[in-house]
Amino acid sequence: MYYLHHYFDPDFRHTQLSPVREPDGSISPRYLGYVQNVVRGQVLAELTDLESFPENVRDPRFIYQDRRLPIGPNCAPHEDNPDKIVASANGYVFYNNGLISVKKLLNIRNNIGFHTGNVFFVGDTAVHGDVQTGFALHAANVLVKGHIESSKVKAAGDVVCLKGIRGSEASPSGGDQQKSGDPEMPVPTALVEAGGNLRLPFCEHAQLRARGNIIIDGSCLHSTLYVGGNLVIKGRLQGGTVVVNGLIYIEGRLGSDYSVPTRVMMGYNTFDYLQLQKIESRMTDLKDRKAFFERMSSRNQVMEQEYAGRINLVNRKLKALSLKHKMLWSRFEAAGKQASECRLVVPGTVMPGCEIYIGVGYLQTQETDSDITFFLEDDEVRQRYNSKR
Amino acid sequence: MTLCRAGIEKRMDYYIDANPLEGLADVLELDVAEYKAGSRYGCRAFSAFVGERRTVFGCFQGRIGLADNTEFKAALYDLVSESTGKVILDFKDVYLSRSSIGVLIGFAASMHGRNTGLYLYRPSVQIRASLQELALMPFFRILESEDEVTAGLLF
Structure with missing residues (x-):
C-alpha cells in the first residue's frame, strides 16, 4: 500500500475562494490566493509507503494499492527519485480527471475584481473581462480582452489589451508611481508595465511603460508613456508626456485645440529617465522631511x-540618493549623443503648443501644420515636410 | 537543518530597543555578522523593524530544500506577521532548491496580493541562475547594495 503525499493543496478550487486573514487579524479583500503557482522542477507530490x-x-482518497503516479500534462517523474512528481513547466497545478496537471496559461473567465483578488501568476494570463479599479495583475505575458481601469498590470513580456485603458486623473498619494515634476501634469492612476511590447486600442489617463514598442491603434489622451523602443499611435496624441528612445510615428494628430500641454521627449535612455524622476521625487520628499525634523529639533x-x-538617517539617505543620481545623470548625458538617430514623424496634423525635446534640442510648435518630421541637427530640433509642397 | 522561528521574536526586541532609527546599513554591519556567526542552524530567519516605515528584514542562510519547505514557508510568513511594511529577504548565502523557489513564488504572490513590496537583497549566484533559467527574474525586485536599501529606493 502506498500513500501519495501532496506538496500543494489538491482540494484547491478557484471558484471557492475566501479572503485570507492577515497576521494582525484583519482581512484583505484584495488577496484571495486565486492560483497555485508552481515552477519547473518543483516537487508536487511524492509516493511513500503507507506505513511510513x-x-x-492520511487522506483515504490518496491511498493506492499499486505503485502508480497520477502524472498529467506538464508533469514528470523526478530524475533521481521516480516516486516524486515534478512540474516540467511554470504554471498552476490542479487535479484534472484524477491526474496532477500543470497548465501554463491561466484563463480568468471574468473580471479581475473582488471575486479573484490581485493575481500573480508565473505563466501567461488571459483575462476575459476587465481589470477593475484598485486591483493588480502580474504575469509573464498578459492578454486583457476587456478594459484596464485604474489598476496595475505588469508583465515580464508583452501586454495586449483589446478594449483599451481608462484610468482616472489624480494619483493617490504614496502610490507606486512617482510624482510628476510638473504640477500641471497630474500623474495617472492606471499603470501598465511590459517587459516587451504593448498593444492597445486607446488609452486615457494611464501610465504605460514598455521596454519594447508600444502600438496604439486609436488615440492616446492625457497619458504618460515610457517607451524603450518605438511608439506608433494611429490616432491622436493629445496631452501628457511621452518619453521615447527611438522612433515616434503619429498618424492622426499631435497636440490639441484646447491648450492641453503635450510633451514629447526623445534621445535618452527612457528607463534611466524614469529612475531619475523617481530619485528626484524621493529627494524632494526627504528634503521636506529633513526641514520638518530640523524645525522640530530646534x-x-x-x-x-x-x-x-x-536627521542622521535622512542625511544618509540623501547622500546615497545623490550618489545614485550623479551616476545616473552621467549615464544619461552619455546616452544623449544617440539623440540624432531619433525621429518624430507626424503624417497627420501638428497643433501649436506641443513641446518637443530631442537630446539637448527643444522646439515648441507655433502653428497648425501637417506631414512633418522632427529631428535633431546641430543640437537643435529641426523640422522638414515629408512631401513636397 | 532547521529554521528557528522563536529567534524572530528575540531578535526583534533587540532591534527595537537598540536600533530603531539607525537604518538597515548599521543593522547589517554591526549585528548580522555576529548573529550569523553565533547561529547553530544552517538556515535561520530573523526580522528587524527599520525606520518609520516598518520595513521588515529576513535573513536566511544555508541550503533550503524540500524537507525544509514547511519551516521555510512558516519563517517567511512570520516576517509578514511582524509588520505590514515592506519585506526584504537576504539570500546572500542561501541555496534554494526548485521546490523552495516554488515556496518563494507563493510568498511573492501573497505579497503581491497584499500590495506589499518584496525585495531580494543580494541573492546568491545559484538563486540568480535559477531565477534566470525559470524566467522569474522580472517577478522580483533585487537590491544590490546596502546603500540601495538605506536610501529607501523602495518605490
Whole structure:
C-alpha cells in the first residue's frame, strides 16, 4: 500500500475562494490566493509507503494499492527519485480527471475584481473581462480582452489589451508611481508595465511603460508613456508626456485645440529617465522631511535629542540618493549623443503648443501644420515636410 | 537543518530597543555578522523593524530544500506577521532548491496580493541562475547594495 503525499493543496478550487486573514487579524479583500503557482522542477507530490506516513494525516482518497503516479500534462517523474512528481513547466497545478496537471496559461473567465483578488501568476494570463479599479495583475505575458481601469498590470513580456485603458486623473498619494515634476501634469492612476511590447486600442489617463514598442491603434489622451523602443499611435496624441528612445510615428494628430500641454521627449535612455524622476521625487520628499525634523529639533534640547537620529538617517539617505543620481545623470548625458538617430514623424496634423525635446534640442510648435518630421541637427530640433509642397 | 522561528521574536526586541532609527546599513554591519556567526542552524530567519516605515528584514542562510519547505514557508510568513511594511529577504548565502523557489513564488504572490513590496537583497549566484533559467527574474525586485536599501529606493 502506498500513500501519495501532496506538496500543494489538491482540494484547491478557484471558484471557492475566501479572503485570507492577515497576521494582525484583519482581512484583505484584495488577496484571495486565486492560483497555485508552481515552477519547473518543483516537487508536487511524492509516493511513500503507507506505513511510513502518519495515520492521522492520511487522506483515504490518496491511498493506492499499486505503485502508480497520477502524472498529467506538464508533469514528470523526478530524475533521481521516480516516486516524486515534478512540474516540467511554470504554471498552476490542479487535479484534472484524477491526474496532477500543470497548465501554463491561466484563463480568468471574468473580471479581475473582488471575486479573484490581485493575481500573480508565473505563466501567461488571459483575462476575459476587465481589470477593475484598485486591483493588480502580474504575469509573464498578459492578454486583457476587456478594459484596464485604474489598476496595475505588469508583465515580464508583452501586454495586449483589446478594449483599451481608462484610468482616472489624480494619483493617490504614496502610490507606486512617482510624482510628476510638473504640477500641471497630474500623474495617472492606471499603470501598465511590459517587459516587451504593448498593444492597445486607446488609452486615457494611464501610465504605460514598455521596454519594447508600444502600438496604439486609436488615440492616446492625457497619458504618460515610457517607451524603450518605438511608439506608433494611429490616432491622436493629445496631452501628457511621452518619453521615447527611438522612433515616434503619429498618424492622426499631435497636440490639441484646447491648450492641453503635450510633451514629447526623445534621445535618452527612457528607463534611466524614469529612475531619475523617481530619485528626484524621493529627494524632494526627504528634503521636506529633513526641514520638518530640523524645525522640530530646534525647539529645545529634548527635541534635539529626539530628532538627531532621524536627521542622521535622512542625511544618509540623501547622500546615497545623490550618489545614485550623479551616476545616473552621467549615464544619461552619455546616452544623449544617440539623440540624432531619433525621429518624430507626424503624417497627420501638428497643433501649436506641443513641446518637443530631442537630446539637448527643444522646439515648441507655433502653428497648425501637417506631414512633418522632427529631428535633431546641430543640437537643435529641426523640422522638414515629408512631401513636397 | 532547521529554521528557528522563536529567534524572530528575540531578535526583534533587540532591534527595537537598540536600533530603531539607525537604518538597515548599521543593522547589517554591526549585528548580522555576529548573529550569523553565533547561529547553530544552517538556515535561520530573523526580522528587524527599520525606520518609520516598518520595513521588515529576513535573513536566511544555508541550503533550503524540500524537507525544509514547511519551516521555510512558516519563517517567511512570520516576517509578514511582524509588520505590514515592506519585506526584504537576504539570500546572500542561501541555496534554494526548485521546490523552495516554488515556496518563494507563493510568498511573492501573497505579497503581491497584499500590495506589499518584496525585495531580494543580494541573492546568491545559484538563486540568480535559477531565477534566470525559470524566467522569474522580472517577478522580483533585487537590491544590490546596502546603500540601495538605506536610501529607501523602495518605490
